[in-house]
Amino acid sequence: xxxxxxxxxxxxxxxxxxxxxxxxxxxxxxxxxxxxxxxxxxxxxxxxxxxxxxxxxxxxxxxxxxxxxxxxxxxxxxxxxxxxxxxxxxxxxxxxxxxxxxxxxxxxxxxxxxxxxxxxxxxxxxxxxxxxxxxxxxxxxxxxxxxxxxxxxxxxxxxxxxxxxxxxxxxxxxxxxxxxxxxxxxxxxxxxxxxxxxxxxxxxxxxxxxxxxxxxxxxxxxxxxxxxxxxxxxxx
Numbered sequence: 001x002x003x004x005x006x007x008x009x010x011x012x013x014x015x016x017x018x019x020x021x022x023x024x025x026x027x028x029x030x031x032x033x034x035x036x037x038x039x040x041x042x043x044x045x046x047x048x049x050x051x052x053x054x055x056x057x058x059x060x061x062x063x064x065x066x067x068x069x070x071x072x073x074x075x076x077x078x079x080x081x082x083x084x085x086x087x088x089x090x091x092x093x094x095x096x097x098x099x100x101x102x103x104x105x106x107x108x109x110x111x112x113x114x115x116x117x118x119x120x121x122x123x124x125x126x127x128x129x130x131x132x133x134x135x136x137x138x139x140x141x142x143x144x145x146x147x148x149x150x151x152x153x154x155x156x157x158x159x160x161x162x163x164x165x166x167x168x169x170x171x172x173x174x175x176x177x178x179x180x181x182x183x184x185x186x187x188x189x190x191x192x193x194x195x196x197x198x199x200x201x202x203x204x205x206x207x208x209x210x211x212x213x214x215x216x217x218x219x220x221x222x223x224x225x226x227x228x229x230x231x232x233x234x235x236x
Contacts, residue, residue, distance in 0.1 A: 100184030
């Protein structure tokens, strides 16, 4: 953790940053050049997010946008999620699973059991319990969860983790998220309305993750995380 030196304010004028001034604001140090990670002194910091002890050389500050860092990659990372974001993510994911199960049951009910296993146990028994959620700063630092009630997720987690996914964990992660939108298609192909509804919900959820949520995600270890790509692009 680094304290903003008084010389910074002398060089950049008198102003405030998140309600702090004159050396009282606390920074979560920069991970890469020109990318500031700014937190109020009252914010909790996830221990694995602290790397360097250097103040960003080009700290974003000007009179017009005093204290506003919205145009910097890290500062657009999510802390919590709005109710609309949760409704979008949870409803599209639930619709995808339910429609997939209905389509399989209508054609050959016995084949719904593998899908139930992948969808329900794969997500809550593997991804939530062992893979992404044990590493999630959104849940453990900021007290929020996009896909499910945070109290339920915390109870499901076996233990908190830090560090990258193992090769086996990465394989499981990709297998689950590839099978969920592809497994039911064979049985849905004979029911065009259900197939269209399934594909729409799948596209909604995966595009929402890829284009919005994964770009603001703090789980650096997740294979889907795109926040690092944006930081690299900003530096280039």
